[in-house]
Amino acid sequence: MNVSEIEFGTLWTYSPWGTTEEEFRSKTMKSNLKTDAIVTEDRISMSEYVARGIKKDLEKLPFAHFFAINPVLVPMPSSSLTKTDTLWVPLNLANALVKNGLGIKVSQCLQRSKPIRKSHAGPASERPKALEHYESMSVQKELSDPAEILLIDDFITRGATSIAAANRLADAYPNANIRVLVVMKTITNPANFKKIYDPCIGKIEYSNGECFNDCIE
């Protein structure tokens, strides 16, 4: 993997172990996002809700510049194999963003060619490493030399999936500027949780086989 650092942005935070009301609400929002539930009185899906919210707040969001040069949006593939008609939340998010004028188009060029155990479950030491993710992904080269690629994902913890995906895309499109936008960042230590709506940008770094990000935790 040649790319050892990528810029990323997140919109909300989620606290799996917290006990405050805001943290319990973050768990409900996480569940709604994971199932792309219909969530508002307008009967819109969570992915549409996120896209409309980003559009509405774009000027004040720290990752506004991600959308300045009309990126191609690439949804993050699931860590698992998927059957036809299976819910794919990052794809729904990417489609909703483009529908709201954020990004020029969606490309499903990044695929999971073999399954990998789920990254959010279990302690950090048991989660798949970036290299495992990288070796399980492939790119179908359907884009012609894109200048800007924005990876779209629903959840991030350390960023192993993101850095692996960015590397796969960089292999296929060496001239592209690749960034990552993730809706929800997992805050594993409740002491570091501030509130659900907590947009930030930062860098995911890959060093000695491990991933770290400087956003919040």
Place this chain on the structure above:
Amino acid sequence: MVAEPEFKSISVEELLGRPLNDVEKKIKVDTLFVEGSLKIPLPCPKVSIIGSRKASPQGIENAQRIAKTLIENQVIIVSGLAEGIDTAGHKTAIRMNGKTIAVLGTPLNKTFPAKNFELQQEIMKNHLAVSQFPVGYPTRPKDFVIRNRTMALISDASVIVEAGKSSGSLHQGWETLRLGRPLFIWESVVNNKELDWPKEMMEYGAMELSDPFDILEVLPTRFEMIDVFQ
């Protein structure tokens, strides 16, 4: 002539208290018949405990342990009123003063298996029984598979406690994965070398379960979402 009973009919959306997304719409039925005292729309969260009719003593014990943990954390137990694991799930919920939902493969005025008649009556009185089949509908074996889809649809997560190669629980497992909801398979089933399906389901996103508390981590809470973009 004896008049046939009438049961309240509602939509899946009314039962859940929310509209359905596109994937959910593909497996929903137009009408559900319901009987019981459980509040509708159903409070969250709800977890299916499912598995073999001919369950082993250890399987029954595992089902009871999982149900106990869930009930202690205000989770509603969903199951299909079948013998074995289903019955263990329902009965544990009732014994612990929790709540349970039976999703039937028969109309509400029929019981299968017949030995669960009293259990069904208790659920129809103090909990909730749900069926997509109207009174008078002639039950076929495949109806029990069809209702598994509905059971997956109304559950926030599903747990396969014990199941063989051709168990109806596998249908619910695949529907759960398609819906993007958490599917847990008890560890002894995952490690059973005679079974291929657990490994396949794990490749498609199912998770091994050895501690029932792990289920709680993936469930929505009773606190509703607020509009964070205001």
